[in-house]
Amino acid sequence: MKFPDYDPQYQIASSIISTLQNAGFKAYLAGGCVRDMVMGTQPSDYDITTSAASADIKSLFKNTVEVGAAFGVLLVIKNGYTFQVSSFRQNAVTPQEDAELRDFTINGMFYDTSTGELFDWVNAKADIEDKTIRAIGNPDARFSDDYLRLIRAVRIASHLRFTIEPGTRTALVRLAHRLLLTSTERIRDEFIRLCESPDAAYGFQLLYETSLLEVLLGSIVDIQEIENYLTVKERVETLLRLIRASQSQDYYLRIASFCFSFLRLNPAPAPLTPGDKDDIIAFLKKFKFTNRDRKSIVAIMENSHVFSRPGRLSRGEQVKLLQSTTISEELEFNRIVNEAFVKSTEGYNHYHSLFSSLSHAEIHPVPVLTGTDLLSLGLKPSKQFSLILSKAEIKQLNGDFSSKEDALQWVKEHYPL
Known part of the structure; x- marks a missing residue:
């Protein structure tokens, strides 16, 4: 001791x-x-x-x-x-x-x-000594005291790499449907802690084997509908591949991997469909993830696929992508998805190298052109302002402007009064 x-x-x-x-x-x-x-x-x-x-x-x-x-x-x-x-x-x-x-x-x-x-x-x-999770006394009574213990048993087993004793496990499976009787915030907290476990893959395998996974999913999606594409078992295998492809225990990445595997009709390294995005947001809202968490997780899933083909974008457009507040997670998610599915990390390697080579000031420079500058040229405020400023930012990141005068001259040539 x-x-x-x-x-x-x-x-x-x-x-x-x-x-x-x-x-x-x-x-x-x-x-x-x-x-x-x-x-x-x-x-x-x-x-x-x-x-x-x-x-x-x-x-x-x-x-x-x-x-x-x-x-x-x-x-x-x-x-x-x-x-x-x-x-x-x-x-x-x-x-x-x-x-x-x-x-x-x-x-x-x-x-x-x-x-x-x-x-x-x-x-x-x-x-x-036996590495066993065992309910104290009557398992049904212990779980009925607080149904959060159903998912907590899995989370602790995952954290310690223990097995769940047969009697306790039988009661857990029998009562799994009652998990949602407890508050969604408490379920969310246990789910996050499971995601952060060193052996989260084992934890998610246990969620599946004890029926808790289908309880969580069934509150959001039609299980039969998603099984038209891949069975729940196949989706579990997809999730385990993603988790094992990454050494990170970041819960944003783990939850993004979970959503990728179970809340996309067809889990594949491709852009999210509107329906996929709706289901992901519904899941995150139901379990009371914060606005920041929801935005970050969706951004990781929405943006990561664009890194797969860097040749399609100019350097300025590539640097613009690096401004995301979740850029590290987006890059890592791109890497693990592509490693798990296509065995190629070419896009990740390119952007990771670019990100590592640039300073914060080079990725987030002070804008060379502002709305005030456009007004000084006699342009009237309109929706075109944001378009001009956006294009100017890309050109600045691309190294096309060496001074404000260059930027102003570009505006005069392309957006005359």
């Missing part, structure tokens, strides 16, 4: 536990952080469980935020770190009773930082 005494976040968590214990309450580290410590890995955060009620927690700590006060869950903010502090679950009087109401055995251990005692009432260490 790894004791992260050197970790300042652990030290602060220990001080919170001491404060609760000194006030007469039971308090322990709980959940994933204890699992990580037992497995010898560094926890990313520390959750605390306590016999104290929400009101007691708020009275003991100056800076708290209610995130689920009805369920006894608060955030305690101390020294710049945030800790989730939860009261024992409903009907739980003892820490063991609280542990037995948690989701999976590997998340059911408690650790007392004051005494150094590890409490494992659910046989978690044996399941960690």
Whole structure:
């Protein structure tokens, strides 16, 4: 077991536990952080469980935020770190009773930082040794407590590369259709964390095998219609090829790969159809992705195909493409799609080399021509303004103008009064 005494976040968590214990309450580290410590890995955060009620927690700590006060869950903010502090679950009087109401055995251990005692009432260490995800007690009851646990089981299995115990897996498949009874925001967050998993390919394979994938898709598209082009199984294989073609764990790329595989009628390295785009946006909206996320993911999918044939564009037009805020992801998505389908990355290599050779100022130069300049020439404001400025920008990026005078002369010659 790894004791992260050197970790300042652990030290602060220990001080919170001491404060609760000194006030007469039971308090322990709980959940994933204890699992990580037992497995010898560094926890990313520390959750605390306590016999104290929400009101007691708020009275003991100056800076708290209610995130689920009805369920006894608060955030305690101390020294710049945030800790989730939860009261024992409903009907739980003892820490063991609280542990037995948690989701999976590997998340059911408690650790007392004051005494150094590890409490494992659910046989978690044996399941960690066997690399097994097992629901605590009755799987149907544990999933019914919170249907988000259905996708969480897959996400944790993917993250740890564990298998799901047969009884737990059977219940998961049986109850998969109830996933959508929980909030879409919570599903989205678990989906993103699965996408960011080092072995996301395994996670998506599990989503398919447990029927959760079809539950997610069926809320957006007609499964029978998309299977007229490729079966869901074939689409899973497409997604796995894309994930394995990239070393990146960027969730924009992973979600773009997911949308490419399942929300396009015909997944192929070609422009999006209007129907494809509508389904992708519908999926991202349903699961409450932010406007920024939606725009970025759609841009990655819409723009990446143009890099495949660089010879069709002038240098200025090529540099213009590099101005996109998601250019790195667009290029990488182009690479993995073409590597997976046509085994050629010629376009990616060209644009990646061009992008690497140019400075930020060369890609985003100060415009040599502005609307004010056009007005000074006597041109009247119109829709033509944007067309002129757009063409002038391409010529500037192409190196055709060496000065503002060159640009003004070009306007006079091509757009006379």
